[in-house]
Amino acid sequence: MKTSDKVRSPCVSVCALDEDDICIGCHRSGDEILRWTSMTNEERRDVLRLVAEREKKVAL
Structure with a gap:
């Protein structure tokens, strides 16, 4: 898999x-961050779904 095909990290350098x-x-x-580099694209998409849910809760 090419690097450009990988699901990119949502990191914004505010750690x-x-x-x-x-x-x-x-x-x-913390666990998702640690495991990110070894996750499959599908696992990364699952994490991004969780991230979206967490962002919604913070925005309320």
């Missing part, structure tokens, strides 16, 4: 975990 172990920048959990 700090909150009290729930969720990054305040990209809204991934």
Whole structure:
């Protein structure tokens, strides 16, 4: 797989975990961040769905 085919990280270089172990920048959990490089594209898409849900909760 070419690098350009990989699902890109949502990292925005604002790296700090909150009290729930969720990054305040990209809204991934600490575990999701650690495992990102070894995830399949499907796993990454699943994480991005969770990220979208977390972002909605923060925006409320």
